[in-house]
Amino acid sequence: MGVHVRIVLVLAAGLLWVPSLWGQRVSISLHDDLSVQAVRVIPQYAGYVLITGERQFPLEFGATLDARREGEAVSLALNGTPLGVFAHAALVNMDPEARFSLELTSPAGKTQVYDGNLSLYVDFGRLMTNNLVDQELYVAGVALAEIGGYAELEMYKAQILLIRTYLMANGSRHITEGYNLCDQTHCQAYQGSAFRYPKIGQAAKATQGQVLVDRNGRLINSVFHANCGGETASAGDVWLVHNDYLRARRDPYCRRSRGAVWRATIPLAKWKHFLQSKGVRTAQIGRGGYNFRSDRREALYTLSGGVAVPFRDLREYFKLKSAWFDVRVSGDKVLLEGRGYGHGIGLCQEGAMRMAVEGKTVEEIVAFYLSGVRVVPTEEAIVEEQ
Ligand SMILES: [Zn+2]
Ligand SMILES: [Zn+2]
Structure with a gap:
């Protein structure tokens, strides 16, 4: 042989x-x-x-x-x-x-x-x-599935650094089933080759062998979302796990993008029913007591009388685009005016795309959304078993 x-x-x-x-x-x-x-x-x-x-x-x-x-x-x-x-x-x-x-x-x-x-x-x-x-062709394929074929080069580099960092940290996720990763969002969405989009391959090559690490040199939890709505969320508020580099920050870049605002209408009876299931005594709350407005991202939906329910619970139950929204009761309905799309933690894709269009580099994009995170060669990263 x-x-x-x-x-x-x-x-x-x-x-x-x-x-x-x-x-x-x-x-x-x-x-x-x-x-x-x-x-x-x-x-x-x-x-x-x-x-x-x-x-x-x-x-x-x-x-x-x-x-x-x-x-x-x-x-x-x-x-x-x-x-x-x-x-x-x-x-x-x-x-x-x-x-x-x-x-x-x-x-x-x-x-x-x-x-x-x-x-x-x-x-x-x-x-x-x-x-x-080949893992570089894989990361290019995931970048295509994530942000399509027509983004800026620096945006592809930022997205690819996140994708490669995820691969390094989670490459053994399905090892007992006989493969490294699945092609679903459970791991990373992958729909095949990016060969028709040479810019993506160019971004993979330009960042080849590089990953993202935190202040202690550990691979970061590479999270991103479509649009933060103007302020990113802190991991501490949403996941109750404080994280040095996943902090809230104002984002002026994504506000005019597609995913910046949304609206939804929910029957008041359903809204009350959900709040009751969370232990809120709705009989004691007047109609105006449900209203809520904030120019900042808040972790808690606070009702009159001081009772509060986490916004992320409302988002999950009512399948809302984000956990940042104003509430206003009108007739027998609750009108929601929301900002952003996704959990809001980490890199905001639509904001990062805007930064790239304005000529910002991948380093500037990473520094803006991921506080204190560095780009390093793979050999220098500390890989923790997850
Ligand atoms: Zn998987
Ligand atoms: Zn944003």
């Missing part, structure tokens, strides 16, 4: 990523939220080899590979011709820039293009489709 073949087999067996090794591939479970039973895979690049146990099949550019779960094994057909049933199959290309398309055929779903290699096997009652991808 030649060296080349042996390396290919190691990759096919699903060599997993080790946090301390840089320049590695990561294994991402695709469509992790679905019970996938069948997929169609088409190489978008020459030089893929299909490896199933001891057998190998060359996969030409444009060839069609159908994979279907059959009990605990995978049944394969190449260009419509059955190849057999296998415990494990892998699509391998030694070129890290190789790509393939993956179409969900059962359940029927969308087609997405992925970088790197693919591992197919059955586990958890479904056909597993694990993408073995």
Whole structure:
């Protein structure tokens, strides 16, 4: 067996990523939220080899590979011709820039293009489709899923530093299930390759090997949200965990963006019902007692008589865009006027985009939203088990 073949087999067996090794591939479970039973895979690049146990099949550019779960094994057909049933199959290309398309055929779903290699096997009652991808191509893919293809370069750099920091801190999250991360927001949303957007790859390259650390050199909890509404939230207020770099601060950059304001109307009876479930005696509160206004982000919705309910509880129960809003009773309804979109902690994406448009650098963006946080090479970061 030649060296080349042996390396290919190691990759096919699903060599997993080790946090301390840089320049590695990561294994991402695709469509992790679905019970996938069948997929169609088409190489978008020459030089893929299909490896199933001891057998190998060359996969030409444009060839069609159908994979279907059959009990605990995978049944394969190449260009419509059955190849057999296998415990494990892998699509391998030694070129890290190789790509393939993956179409969900059962359940029927969308087609997405992925970088790197693919591992197919059955586990958890479904056909597993694990993408073995260079980690820099992975972070570029997550950046595309997060902020789309048309942001500024410095914004991509900031977003990618957060994504790479998350990967470093959480790369073992699904290790007992046989892969590094899932492709859902449980880990980081990932919908495949960013190859159509060279600026994203450029941002990944410019920040390659860099992560974000706090004052003590520890990897930060890399949190962000769509729009803070004009003031970021402190982690202490929302999560009740005080954090040095996740503090409240005024944000002038996001106020004219898409997610800056929202409105909602809720029946007064439902509003009262929820407050009662939190122990508020609504019989003692007059109509005006529900009104609340604040130009600052507040942790507590304080009613007349001094009783208070956390805004985050209201946000969660009524599925509101943010936990910062004014309350006004009108007739039998409660009118809410809200600011921001998301939990408001950490980097505000729409504000950061505005900063980048105004010519701010990635360092300035990070310093603005993440107090005292530094950009350092990975080797200098302290990784804590999470
Ligand atoms: Zn996950
Ligand atoms: Zn903001």
